[in-house]
Amino acid sequence: MTDSGAQETGPARRGVDWAGIAIAAALALLAMVLVLDAMRIQANVTYGMGPQAIPIAIAIGLGVLAIGNLVNALRGDFPEREHMDFRPVGLVLGGLAVMISIIGLGGGFIPAMTVLFAATATAFGRRAILVDLAIGFVIGVIIYIAFSRLLTLSLPAGPIERLF
Amino acid sequence: MDIFAALAHGMVVALQPMNLVFALIGVFLGTAVGVLPGIGPALTVALLLPVTYKLDPGGSLIMFAGIYYGGMYGGSTTAILINTPGESASMATALEGYKMARAGRGGPALATAAIGSFVAGTLATIGLVFVAPYLVDIAVKFGPEDYFALMVVAFVTVSATFGDSPVRGLTSLFIGLTLGLVGIDKLTGQPRLAFGVPELLDGVEVTTLAVGLFAVGEALYVVSRRHQVEEKVEAVRGSLWMTKEDWKRSWKPWLRGFCFGFPIGALPAGGAEIPTFLSYSAERRLTAHPEEFGKGAIEGVAGPEAANNASAAGTLVPLLTLGLPTSATAAMMLAGFQQYGLNPGPLLFAERPDLVWGLIASLFIANMMLLVLNLPLVGLWVRLLAIPQPWLYAGILVFATMGTIAAKPSVVELTMLTGFGVLGFLMRRYDFPIAPVVVGLILGPLAESQLRRALSISLGDPMALVQSPISATLLGVAFIALVAPFVVKNMSRFKATED
Numbered sequence: 001m002t003d004s005g006a007q008e009t010g011p012a013r014r015g016v017d018w019a020g021i022a023i024a025a026a027l028a029l030l031a032m033v034l035v036l037d038a039m040r041i042q043a044n045v046t047y048g049m050g051p052q053a054i055p056i057a058i059a060i061g062l063g064v065l066a067i068g069n070l071v072n073a074l075r076g077d078f079p080e081r082e083h084m085d086f087r088p089v090g091l092v093l094g095g096l097a098v099m100i101s102i103i104g105l106g107g108g109f110i111p112a113m114t115v116l117f118a119a120t121a122t123a124f125g126r127r128a129i130l131v132d133l134a135i136g137f138v139i140g141v142i143i144y145i146a147f148s149r150l151l152t153l154s155l156p157a158g159p160i161e162r163l164f
Numbered sequence: 165m166d167i168f169a170a171l172a173h174g175m176v177v178a179l180q181p182m183n184l185v186f187a188l189i190g191v192f193l194g195t196a197v198g199v200l201p202g203i204g205p206a207l208t209v210a211l212l213l214p215v216t217y218k219l220d221p222g223g224s225l226i227m228f229a230g231i232y233y234g235g236m237y238g239g240s241t242t243a244i245l246i247n248t249p250g251e252s253a254s255m256a257t258a259l260e261g262y263k264m265a266r267a268g269r270g271g272p273a274l275a276t277a278a279i280g281s282f283v284a285g286t287l288a289t290i291g292l293v294f295v296a297p298y299l300v301d302i303a304v305k306f307g308p309e310d311y312f313a314l315m316v317v318a319f320v321t322v323s324a325t326f327g328d329s330p331v332r333g334l335t336s337l338f339i340g341l342t343l344g345l346v347g348i349d350k351l352t353g354q355p356r357l358a359f360g361v362p363e364l365l366d367g368v369e370v371t372t373l374a375v376g377l378f379a380v381g382e383a384l385y386v387v388s389r390r391h392q393v394e395e396k397v398e399a400v401r402g403s404l405w406m407t408k409e410d411w412k413r414s415w416k417p418w419l420r421g422f423c424f425g426f427p428i429g430a431l432p433a434g435g436a437e438i439p440t441f442l443s444y445s446a447e448r449r450l451t452a453h454p455e456e457f458g459k460g461a462i463e464g465v466a467g468p469e470a471a472n473n474a475s476a477a478g479t480l481v482p483l484l485t486l487g488l489p490t491s492a493t494a495a496m497m498l499a500g501f502q503q504y505g506l507n508p509g510p511l512l513f514a515e516r517p518d519l520v521w522g523l524i525a526s527l528f529i530a531n532m533m534l535l536v537l538n539l540p541l542v543g544l545w546v547r548l549l550a551i552p553q554p555w556l557y558a559g560i561l562v563f564a565t566m567g568t569i570a571a572k573p574s575v576v577e578l579t580m581l582t583g584f585g586v587l588g589f590l591m592r593r594y595d596f597p598i599a600p601v602v603v604g605l606i607l608g609p610l611a612e613s614q615l616r617r618a619l620s621i622s623l624g625d626p627m628a629l630v631q632s633p634i635s636a637t638l639l640g641v642a643f644i645a646l647v648a649p650f651v652v653k654n655m656s657r658f659k660a661t662e663d
Binding site: 027 | 214215217218328329331332334335338339341342345349351352354356357359380383384387388389390552553554555557558559561562565566569570573575578579582585586589593594595612615616619620
C-alpha cells in the first residue's frame with residue numbers, strides 16, 4: 001500500500017480513497033443532470049440571462065469541484081474515518097421509511113410517530129419495544145391534540161386520529 | 165431623535181401582553197431545545213418554526229427572537245456541563261467551563277456565562293439599534309450589482325475562507341445552490357430541476373433541508389458511532405452564585421468579549437468563530453491568574469460567552485438591514501420572515517417599522533427574561549440533559565418529522581427530509597461543512613435574481629457588475645477571500661463550530 005503523503009490536517013490514508021472518488025463521481029453526475037435539465041429549457045430573454053444560464057454556471061462549478069475532490073481523494077486529503085456501525089443506521093432509516101408509508105397510505109400521524117419513535121429508540125440500544133411503542137403513541141397523541149386543537153394545524157388523519 | 169422615537173414605538177409593541185407571552189414562550193422553548201445535546205441554535209429555530217405558523221407575523225418574529233437567544237443560552241449550558249466537542253456553539257466555553265464544572269464550580273461557570281451573555285447581548289442590541297439606521301441609509305443606495313457582490317462575499321466567506329478544506333466548503337455551497345435552483349424560475353415561469361414532480365415546483369423548503377441535515381443527519385451520525393463512549397453530564401455541585409472574586413474577574417472579559425463579538429458578527433461575512441477565539445486568547449494573555457487557564461479559569465468562560473452572544477446579536481445587523489444571512493441560524497431566521505412574505509431589508513424598515521422595531525425591542529426583553537429564567541431553572545435544564553440518549557434522539561426525530569408534516573404533509577416532502585438526513589450523515593462522515601448548504605439554498609435564488617436584474621438593466625453588459633465602486637470592491641474582497649485559504653495556512657483555526 002502506498003503512503004499518499006502526510007497532510008497537515010488529519011493522518012495520511014493508505015491507498016486510494018474510494019469514498020472520495022465516489023463523491024467526486026457523484027458531483028460530476030450532478031453537474032451533468034444540471035446541464036441536461038438546463039438544455040431542456042426554452043426561454044428566450046431579450047437581454048440579460050435566461051433561466052438556463054445560472055444552472056449551467058453552477059454545473060461548471062460542480063465540475064471543477066468534482067475534479068478538486070478527486071485530487072483530494074487521490075492525495076489522501078480526506079480525514080481518517082472511524083468504523084461505522086451500519087445496523088442502527090439501517091434501523092433508523094427503516095423506521096423513517098415505514099413512517100412515510102403509513103402517512104402515504106393514510107394511516108395517520110399517530111401510528112407513524114409511534115413506529116418512528118420505537119424504531120429510533122431501538123436503534124440507539126433500547127431493548128424494550130413495547131414500552132417504546134407506548135411512549136411513542138402517547139407522544140403522538142399529545143402532539144396531535146396540541147396541534148389540531150390549540151394551534152388548529154391539520155395533521156394527516158387516519159383511523160386512530162378520528163377517535164380524538 | 166428618530167432612533168429613540170422608533171425604539172420607543174417598538175417598546176410599546178413589545179410590551180403588549182400577548183407579545184410578552186410570545187417572548188416568554190420563545191425564550192423557554194429556545195433554551196429547552198438548545199440545552200439538548202446535538203441541537204445547535206440553527207436547528208432549534210428550524211424545529212420550532214412550525215409552532216409559529218398560525219400566529220401573526222409580529223408575534224411569531226418576537227418568538228423567534230426569544231428562540232434565537234434562548235438557543236444560545238441553552239447551548240452554553242450544555243458546553244459547560246457536558247463538554248461535547250464541536251457541537252456546541254462555543255468550544256472555548258467548553259474548554260474552561262467544563263474544567264470548572266469538574267472542579268465543582270459549575271454554578272459560577274453557568275452564572276458568568278448567563279450574566280456575561282446578558283451584558284454583551286444587551287450592549288450588542290444597543291449597537292444594533294444605533295447601527296441599523298445608518299446601514300439602512302447606505303443599503304438604499306445599493307443597486308442590484310452591489311447586492312450581488314455582497315452576496316458573493318458572503319458565499320465565499322461562509323464556505324471557503326474559514327474551514328478545514330475550501331474545496332469541501334465550496335462543494336457544500338454548490339450543493340446548496342443546486343437545491344436552490346429546484347422549482348419555478350421567478351422571472352420566466354420555467355420549471356427547473358422539477359423532473360415532472362408537482363411537489364418540486366414549489367422548490368425545496370429551507371426548513372425541510374435544515375431539519376433533515378441537522379436533526380436527521382445528526383441522529384444517523386450519532387447512531388452509527390454508538391459504540392463510542394457516551395458523554396457524561398457533570399452535576400452542578402456547590403453554590404450557583406458567583407463570589408465577589410468571580411465578579412471582579414468577569415466584568416472586564418464581558419466588556420472585551422462584547423467588543424470582539426459585535427463588530428465581527430455584524431460584518432456581512434460569515435462562518436468565522438474569530439470573536440470567541442480572539443476573546444479566549446486575549447483573556448489568557450491579560451489574566452492575573454495565568455496558571456488557572458486549562459484548569460478552569462472563569463475569564464475563559466466569561467469572555468468567549470460574551471463574545472459569542474454579541475456576535476449572534478451582531479449577525480442580526482446584516483440580516484435586518486440588508487436581508488443578508490451570514491450563518492445557518494440567520495438563514496433560518498430569514499426563512500421565518502419569508503414564510504409571511506416579508507423580506508428584511510431597507511424596505512421593511514420603511515414599510516413595517518412597527519414589526520422591525522418591535523422585534524428589536526423584544527430582543528432586550530428576551531435577554532432580560534433569559535437572565536431571570538436561566539439561573540433558577542438550571543436544575544430543570546440539567547434534568548433535560550439526563551434524558552437517555554435513545555429517547556432523546558427518538559423524540560428529536562418525531563419533532564423533526566412533525567414540523568415537516570405540519571408544513572407540507574406529502575410523501576415527497578418526507579422523502580426529501582430523509583434524503584437530506586442521509587446527505588447530512590454523509591457530510592458529517594466525510595467532513596463536509598453543513599452550514600454552507602443552508603446558506604446556499606436560501607441566498608442562491610436571491611443572488612441570482614439580483615444578478616439577472618443587474619444584467620437586464622444594463623442590457624446584457626457584464627461590465628455593469630464591476631462599474632459601481634461598491635460592487636467592484638466587494639468582488640475584489642470575495643476574490644481575496646477565495647484565494648486566501650490556499651495561500652495562507654492555518655485559516656482553519658477560525659473555523660466556525662456553529663451547526
